[in-house]
Amino acid sequence: MKNETKKHDSNCLVAYGIDTFGDRWSFLVLRDMMLYGKCRYGEFLCCEEQIATNVLAQRLKHLEREGIISKARDPENRRSYIYSLTDKGLDLAPVLLEIIRWSSRHLEMNARRRRLLKRIETDRDGILADIRDGRAILTAP
Amino acid sequence: MKNETKKHDSNCLVAYGIDTFGDRWSFLVLRDMMLYGKCRYGEFLCCEEQIATNVLAQRLKHLEREGIISKARDPENRRSYIYSLTDKGLDLAPVLLEIIRWSSRHLEMNARRRRLLKRIETDRDGILADIRDGRAILTAP
Numbered sequence: 001m002k003n004e005t006k007k008h009d010s011n012c013l014v015a016y017g018i019d020t021f022g023d024r025w026s027f028l029v030l031r032d033m034m035l036y037g038k039c040r041y042g043e044f045l046c047c048e049e050q051i052a053t054n055v056l057a058q059r060l061k062h063l064e065r066e067g068i069i070s071k072a073r074d075p076e077n078r079r080s081y082i083y084s085l086t087d088k089g090l091d092l093a094p095v096l097l098e099i100i101r102w103s104s105r106h107l108e109m110n111a112r113r114r115r116l117l118k119r120i121e122t123d124r125d126g127i128l129a130d131i132r133d134g135r136a137i138l139t140a141p
Numbered sequence: 142m143k144n145e146t147k148k149h150d151s152n153c154l155v156a157y158g159i160d161t162f163g164d165r166w167s168f169l170v171l172r173d174m175m176l177y178g179k180c181r182y183g184e185f186l187c188c189e190e191q192i193a194t195n196v197l198a199q200r201l202k203h204l205e206r207e208g209i210i211s212k213a214r215d216p217e218n219r220r221s222y223i224y225s226l227t228d229k230g231l232d233l234a235p236v237l238l239e240i241i242r243w244s245s246r247h248l249e250m251n252a253r254r255r256r257l258l259k260r261i262e263t264d265r266d267g268i269l270a271d272i273r274d275g276r277a278i279l280t281a282p
Contacts, residue, residue: 011189012172012189012190013240013241013244013245013248013254013257014168014169014172014176014237014240014241014244015169015172015189015190016244016247016248017240017241017243017244018165018168018169018240019165020244020247022163022165022168022240023165024159024160024163024164027155027159027163028155028156028159031153031155031156035155048152048153048156049153049156067247088246088247091243091246091247092243094239094242094243095236095239095240095243096155098235098236098239099154099155099158099159099163099236100154100155100158101235102158102232102233102235102236103154103155103157103158103161104154105229105232106157106161106208106229106232107154107157113154116154
């Protein structure tokens with residue numbers, strides 16, 4: 001994967017972050033886990049941006065290799081997996097919240113977005129706890 | 142540019158952010174402006190990650206079109222330009238700082254990185270003011 005070969009070109013904390021989680025599709029998968037509580041392959045595939053199945057598989061592997069997510073057999077269906085955020089992945093929640101705050105300032109707002117922003121501004125600890133416990137912050141659009 | 146056609150696929154605040162500033166090279170240009178106070182084409186070209194000149198030109202155009210940076214003729218050399226962050230671009234500083242904090246927790250630290258992290262933790266307002274005023278936070282590596 002392009003990102004992986006490039007990562008070691010740089011000594012920089014910013015470049016390390018970008019190359020580890022900052023690829024568009026990787027970050028959208030992390031968004032789906034943090035905001036919507038998604039944890040299954042089929043759920044990630046249903047994202048609004050229509051991720052391709054080969055891209056999704058590659059990004060999940062990449063995130064797992066980077067120690068940002070982990071997977072375990074689904075106890076309800078031994079043929080499938082449950083993905084969850086590791087501590088390293090959960091540590092990305094503040095980055096996600098800052099991106100949402102930024103976009104909120106520069107994109108037209110609707111009621112749903114306003115509610116999310118208000119919660120980020122007034123109940124940041126509650127949101128971080130929900131993410132940590134795998135509770136959805138939003139219902140999927 | 143791939144990012145631009147994709148942006149309108151999604152209604153999501155996270156996807157909007159990623160597609161507006163989150164491309165690897167775009168974000169590294171923003172890093173160079175915020176951390177190193179770079180403002181000239183030739184300075185961006187000298188980044189540690191060795192950005193190609195056509196990629197740099199494209200990303201500068203993209204960031205300008207998105208209203209994140211602006212350019213003006215260099216008063217010292219009328220044939221070249223000075224790039225600066227707009228308010229929309231300056232608003233990205235908290236995202237940059239959160240990425241640095243995350244990477245600091247998951248990458249080996251050296252004295253330089255420790256100093257930067259310490260300043261983020263203890264003098265966040267000072268760093269944000271330096272970025273706003275175009276003062277370098279770090280000397281280029």
